[in-house]
Amino acid sequence: MDDKATVVELNHESRLQSEDHQSIRLWLRLLTCTNMIEQRLRARLRQEFATTLPRFDFMAQLDRSPDGLTMGELSQRMMVSGGNVSGIANQLSGEGLIDRTQVPDNRRTLCVTLTDKGRKRFADMAAAHERWVVEMLGDLSPADHRQIMMHLTQLKRGVTALET
Amino acid sequence: MDDKATVVELNHESRLQSEDHQSIRLWLRLLTCTNMIEQRLRARLRQEFATTLPRFDFMAQLDRSPDGLTMGELSQRMMVSGGNVSGIANQLSGEGLIDRTQVPDNRRTLCVTLTDKGRKRFADMAAAHERWVVEMLGDLSPADHRQIMMHLTQLKRGVTALET
DNA sequence: GTCCAACATTTTAAATTTAAAGTATCAAAG
DNA sequence: CTTTGATACTTTAAATTTAAAATGTTGGAC
Numbered sequence: 001m002d003d004k005a006t007v008v009e010l011n012h013e014s015r016l017q018s019e020d021h022q023s024i025r026l027w028l029r030l031l032t033c034t035n036m037i038e039q040r041l042r043a044r045l046r047q048e049f050a051t052t053l054p055r056f057d058f059m060a061q062l063d064r065s066p067d068g069l070t071m072g073e074l075s076q077r078m079m080v081s082g083g084n085v086s087g088i089a090n091q092l093s094g095e096g097l098i099d100r101t102q103v104p105d106n107r108r109t110l111c112v113t114l115t116d117k118g119r120k121r122f123a124d125m126a127a128a129h130e131r132w133v134v135e136m137l138g139d140l141s142p143a144d145h146r147q148i149m150m151h152l153t154q155l156k157r158g159v160t161a162l163e164t
Numbered sequence: 165m166d167d168k169a170t171v172v173e174l175n176h177e178s179r180l181q182s183e184d185h186q187s188i189r190l191w192l193r194l195l196t197c198t199n200m201i202e203q204r205l206r207a208r209l210r211q212e213f214a215t216t217l218p219r220f221d222f223m224a225q226l227d228r229s230p231d232g233l234t235m236g237e238l239s240q241r242m243m244v245s246g247g248n249v250s251g252i253a254n255q256l257s258g259e260g261l262i263d264r265t266q267v268p269d270n271r272r273t274l275c276v277t278l279t280d281k282g283r284k285r286f287a288d289m290a291a292a293h294e295r296w297v298v299e300m301l302g303d304l305s306p307a308d309h310r311q312i313m314m315h316l317t318q319l320k321r322g323v324t325a326l327e328t
Numbered sequence: 329g330t331c332c333a334a335c336a337t338t339t340t341a342a343a344t345t346t347a348a349a350g351t352a353t354c355a356a357a358g
Numbered sequence: 359c360t361t362t363g364a365t366a367c368t369t370t371a372a373a374t375t376t377a378a379a380a381t382g383t384t385g386g387a388c
Contacts, residue, residue, distance in 0.1 A: 009324065010240040015224040021294055022309050023301040027201060029316045034198040035243045036323050037191060046347090054374075060179040072336060076174040079199045081376055086338055088374090108336040108383045130185055137187040139322035140315075145186050148315045151308060152193045158303035159200050160173065210377090218344075235367060245346050250368055252344090272353045272366040 011035070037136055044132055049125050054078070056129065058088050059114060059122040062098065068113040070103075097121060175199070201300055208296055213289050218242070220293065222252050223278060223286040226262065232277040234267075261285060 011032040013025070042053045049056075061077050062069060069077070075085045089112060092098045097118035103109040114122065140148070175196040177189070206217045213220075225241050226233060233241070239249045253276060256262045261282035267273040278286065304312070 010237065011243055012221070012241070015221070015228040015241065021298055022306065023298045024294060026301055026304075026309055026313060026316075027297050029313060029320070030194070030198055030201070032243070033316050033320050033323070034194055036320065037194070039243070040323070040326075042346095052373080057176070057179070064179045070336075071338090073174065075337095077176070077179065079175055079196070079203070080374095082337065083339075083377085084375055106336085106384075110337075130188060133191045134185055134187045135326065136323045137190055137319065139325075140190075140318060142186065144315060144318065145190055147311070148319070149190060149193060151304075151312045151315065152190075152197050154304060154308065155301065155312070156193070156197050156200065159197070159204070159300045161303075162204075162299065206376095216343080236365090239367095244344095246367065247347085247369075248345055270354075270366085274367075 037133075040136065041129070041132060044128070045125070048128060051125070054080070054084070054088055055092065056122075056125060058085070058092065059097065059118060060126065062112060062114045063119065063122050063126070066113075068101075068111040070109050070111060072109075074112065092118070201297075204300065205293065205296060208292070209289070212292060215289070218244070218248070218252055219256065220286075220289060222249070222256065223261065223282060224290065226276060226278045227283065227286050227290070230277075232265075232275040234273050234275060236273075238276065256282070 012028045012035070013032055015028070038053065045051050045053060045056055057078050058074065061074055071082065071085050071089065074089075075082045078085065089098065089100065093100060096115055099113050099115055100110045101113070103111050137145075176192045176199070177196055179192070202217065209215050209217060209220055221242050222238065225238055235246065235249050235253065238253075239246045242249065253262065253264065257264060260279055263277050263279055264274045265277070267275050301309075
């Protein structure tokens, strides 16, 4: 439907109108970058470790917290719904990668930890994952990194500040 | 599970280890920002227009291309699988918001356009959507906008450059 | 002690999403 | 003309995801 005299990348930003607000441009650029990286990571995790991004994320959060996390904490940190976390936990538990134990002083709460097997499994994936991310973002100089981080901090602060 | 002497935001970045590579930090920051914005937009589209982000995205791409887009083009631009686009197209077509017409010189190809109803419906949503995005990102000065865009351009270029 | 609202989690149903297989069409080679 | 491989799209099955309802638990208020 489009004449292409020049090669054009097609992605979220293709929907931009000339009169669109600068903020819309920034948002679509952000979305495009994130989606591009996410898709690559997803594909590689599937190809090389037969796992998914949310499962990896789940284990990464636990690896970071050796004392364990509750289901609610996992839900917050992974930024997904509670039901979602329940489902992933069932899988990982079934594969012996995590333990769920009752917390003595609150019978509503579960404490989730990586098993030894889970910790080992994650270590392999984490090393590869880091290589992939560095490969994708490593072009940027340390100074650029700092600058983008600063800007995204500001952006994040602005969004967080809004109520609801 | 965590003592919180200070208020800590919980999100993807919570999984960061002290020794993690700068690129991982940047990636998780990017993911957190995108998810935060995406969740807010998703919730508002549902509350105020009883629709979803992918449906909005679909219509936005079409609004941008008055001559229509093929299913394949939509798939590329929305950065989702072809089957996904088929499903959304069925919905929107059922609601009379889009038309799918055969292209005369290629019977495999469908050309998708917004109906008048679809165009009107989208105009309302787009106005609100722009307000929301500006509300979230508007804190940044025009100079900041330019800088972040520049950096994300570079980041995008780096990721695109990788094969596969 | 008894309610009652809040909380932590799971379950449910519906929608979304994906990868892969399937269908139909095309274009080009022989 | 026929075959072949590529293309455009849809269908399928499985997994993911979400919002909302359901379950069980807690900690006051009274």
